[in-house]
Amino acid sequence: MHRLPPYRLRRSARAKYLRLLIRPEGIEVVAPDGLPESTVLAFVRQHSGWAQAKLAELQARLAKLRQGQAERFPAEGGSVPLEGRETPLFIEETGGSRIRVSLEDRGLRLILPRACGAERDRYVRDALFGWMKRRLPGRVAECVQRHGPQHGLYPRQLRIKSMRTRWGSCGPANDVNLNWLLGLAPPSVLEYVVVHELCHIRHRNHSRDFWELVSAHLPDWRQERQWLKTHGGGLIQRFDPVFP
Numbered sequence: 001m002h003r004l005p006p007y008r009l010r011r012s013a014r015a016k017y018l019r020l021l022i023r024p025e026g027i028e029v030v031a032p033d034g035l036p037e038s039t040v041l042a043f044v045r046q047h048s049g050w051a052q053a054k055l056a057e058l059q060a061r062l063a064k065l066r067q068g069q070a071e072r073f074p075a076e077g078g079s080v081p082l083e084g085r086e087t088p089l090f091i092e093e094t095g096g097s098r099i100r101v102s103l104e105d106r107g108l109r110l111i112l113p114r115a116c117g118a119e120r121d122r123y124v125r126d127a128l129f130g131w132m133k134r135r136l137p138g139r140v141a142e143c144v145q146r147h148g149p150q151h152g153l154y155p156r157q158l159r160i161k162s163m164r165t166r167w168g169s170c171g172p173a174n175d176v177n178l179n180w181l182l183g184l185a186p187p188s189v190l191e192y193v194v195v196h197e198l199c200h201i202r203h204r205n206h207s208r209d210f211w212e213l214v215s216a217h218l219p220d221w222r223q224e225r226q227w228l229k230t231h232g233g234g235l236i237q238r239f240d241p242v243f244p
């Protein structure tokens with residue numbers, strides 16, 4: 001005979017019938033006071049297949065939910081993919097209103113005001129964004145120095161912004177905007193987006209000529225574009241979510 005699943009029996013003076021409840025911690029059977037144990041056992045045996053399937057379903061759903069929460073934001077003990085490499089994140093909360101981000105040997109250290117409370121995720125995101133706005137321009141300038149002279153492609157201005165739907169843009173006056181999350185992508189991906197926008201200074205479209213120019217700078221651009229298609233959405237969800 002097949003074994004009964006573990007369950008918790010709760011006797012109730014108010015219960016009129018036997019009831020089976022599926023809870024995150026397991027199966028619970030509610031039985032009226034005085035109902036014989038054998039009746040309870042027969043009931044559990046009869047419904048054990050259904051109960052176990054429901055319990056597995058519930059636990060899988062909860063696990064997914066928890067994982068989703070963990071992936072959505074880097075809580076303490078999490079990590080940040082700096083330049084594409086997962087880097088441990090240490091968050092410290094102190095009195096006062098100080099917000100600081102520093103890159104240390106052990107990982108990325110964030111100091112946040114203890115008072116941030118329920119707004120903590122937003123503070124973490126804003127701190128990372130602010131830090132990346134200071135850190136990224138130097139790396140972008142290096143890409144421009146490397147690629148600009150080849151075809152005389154120079155942006156008028158470079159800005160690091162939060163853009164939830166695009167990785168870069170090039171305005172009519174050749175102002176180039178780049179998504180701050182590119183600081184969390186491999187360097188070759190950042191380089192590709194910079195080159196892409198620089199090439200728009202020459203071609204304001206995605207014509208064959210445009211892609212030929214991109215290829216002249218980066219023969220492997222397809223690989224980098226694919227990286228963004230595969231991982232870009234995840235980066236946005238994880239590090240630049242829309243806060244309520």
Ligand SMILES: [Zn+2]
Binds near residue numbers: 196205
């Ligand atoms: Zn484009």
